[in-house]
Amino acid sequence: MARISKKDKIFQAAARLFKEFGYQATSMRQLAKEVGLEASSLYSHISSKQELLAQICMSEANKYLEHMNKVMKEENDLLEILKNMSYFHIEVAVEDPVSATVFSDEWRYLEEPTLTEFRNIRKEYESRILHIIARGVNEEVLIDRDPSILFQTFLSSFKWIYIYNRPGRELDKEVLKVTITEVILRGMVK
Amino acid sequence: MARISKKDKIFQAAARLFKEFGYQATSMRQLAKEVGLEASSLYSHISSKQELLAQICMSEANKYLEHMNKVMKEENDLLEILKNMSYFHIEVAVEDPVSATVFSDEWRYLEEPTLTEFRNIRKEYESRILHIIARGVNEEVLIDRDPSILFQTFLSSFKWIYIYNRPGRELDKEVLKVTITEVILRGMVK
DNA sequence: GTCTATAACTTGATAGAC
DNA sequence: GTCTATCAAGTTATAGAC
Numbered sequence: 001m002a003r004i005s006k007k008d009k010i011f012q013a014a015a016r017l018f019k020e021f022g023y024q025a026t027s028m029r030q031l032a033k034e035v036g037l038e039a040s041s042l043y044s045h046i047s048s049k050q051e052l053l054a055q056i057c058m059s060e061a062n063k064y065l066e067h068m069n070k071v072m073k074e075e076n077d078l079l080e081i082l083k084n085m086s087y088f089h090i091e092v093a094v095e096d097p098v099s100a101t102v103f104s105d106e107w108r109y110l111e112e113p114t115l116t117e118f119r120n121i122r123k124e125y126e127s128r129i130l131h132i133i134a135r136g137v138n139e140e141v142l143i144d145r146d147p148s149i150l151f152q153t154f155l156s157s158f159k160w161i162y163i164y165n166r167p168g169r170e171l172d173k174e175v176l177k178v179t180i181t182e183v184i185l186r187g188m189v190k
Numbered sequence: 191m192a193r194i195s196k197k198d199k200i201f202q203a204a205a206r207l208f209k210e211f212g213y214q215a216t217s218m219r220q221l222a223k224e225v226g227l228e229a230s231s232l233y234s235h236i237s238s239k240q241e242l243l244a245q246i247c248m249s250e251a252n253k254y255l256e257h258m259n260k261v262m263k264e265e266n267d268l269l270e271i272l273k274n275m276s277y278f279h280i281e282v283a284v285e286d287p288v289s290a291t292v293f294s295d296e297w298r299y300l301e302e303p304t305l306t307e308f309r310n311i312r313k314e315y316e317s318r319i320l321h322i323i324a325r326g327v328n329e330e331v332l333i334d335r336d337p338s339i340l341f342q343t344f345l346s347s348f349k350w351i352y353i354y355n356r357p358g359r360e361l362d363k364e365v366l367k368v369t370i371t372e373v374i375l376r377g378m379v380k
Numbered sequence: 381g382t383c384t385a386t387a388a389c390t391t392g393a394t395a396g397a398c
Numbered sequence: 399g400t401c402t403a404t405c406a407a408g409t410t411a412t413a414g415a416c
């Protein structure tokens with residue numbers, strides 16, 4: 001007996017294809033072939049192609065926000081929070097590169113109302129990191145530069161991992177965590 | 191009399207649409223409307239949709255490689271080369287965000303043989319930067335960490351600019367250059 | 381060079397037999 | 399739940415009148 005349902009299989013295959021070819025370039029027929037069905041049979045399990053993208057993006061977005069909530073409750077030290085966020089981003093990028101890529105690159109093909117919902121969650125998440133960085137600048141823990149620029153540079157440090165880290169040239173997760181976090185924090189810390 | 195040809199207008203509009211909606215999601219009808227023509231009339235100026243993407247990506251790729259060639263001839267100091275590369279990436283991202291986005295995000299929809307050609311140019315470009323960083327590690331100018339990770343983190347520092355820097359919230363180009371370059375070099379330099 | 385008309389095909393999704 | 403058959407709409411690109 002299969003431990004994962006056919007519906008889950010479809011979602012996993014969809015994420016894989018959305019990552020490899022992009023949402024727009026992935027057809028339902030292609031997805032069906034991937035899970036051993038005819039295209040029409042997919043609609044016994046899901047309601048639309050858009051539903052696939054929506055669920056992948058929203059569950060990923062919530063994952064980041066939930067982790068943030070947890071960290072902010074448990075940790076007060078500014079640099080520890082940033083370090084933790086860095087580690088978490090790298091952890092997700094290495095452990096679930098497929099969902100992370102779709103979340104990062106394909107969300108723009110979300111339709112309303114999911115698009116707005118997604119944007120709101122991401123904005124909430126990002127504004128909290130920005131706020132932490134701005135605090136770091138104020139408290140003279142971080143260098144005295146525009147917090148928005150520091151924030152964007154910080155976040156962009158993680159965005160190459162899920163693309164680069166493909167089978168055959170895997171980088172060690174712990175080395176990635178330590179190295180990237182070291183570089184970006186050394187760059188920003190006073 | 192128009193200073194730019196209709197063909198150039200088409201290419202500019204195509205880049206704008208490819209950036210905003212993605213290559214796959216942009217139709218020739220949409221592009222035609224943008225330049226005030228019927229879709230079929232576009233084919234008096236260009237031979238295919240693919241040609242539009244190919245020219246945008248290849249000319250952008252060559253731009254980076256040419257600049258690299260120039261810098262490597264004029265400059266020997268390792269840190270000066272990295273600083274120059276950083277400035278150049280930021281310059282391009284601010285001055286021509288449209289082409290830079292298409293180059294960065296839409297190249298994967300290139301078809302053969304252009305896809306291979308594009309990959310080769312990019313690989314050549316990247317391997318030279320990687321080589322410089324590896325030299326920096328060897329000569330103990332940069333921190334003793336995996337050069338590939340330093341390289342990818344370096345390059346990713348610039349990838350948010352053309353997305354973020356939209357009309358209405360422009361960041362000052364010189365401030366961007368100084369700040370991002372400072373952060374990434376402080377992080378990597380011993 | 382631009383148009384209308386259309387060819388040739390792919391798309392997401394549905395109807396209904398089994 | 400899965401299939402075959404199909405729909406309606408969209409796609410890139412071409413043919414040929416003007």
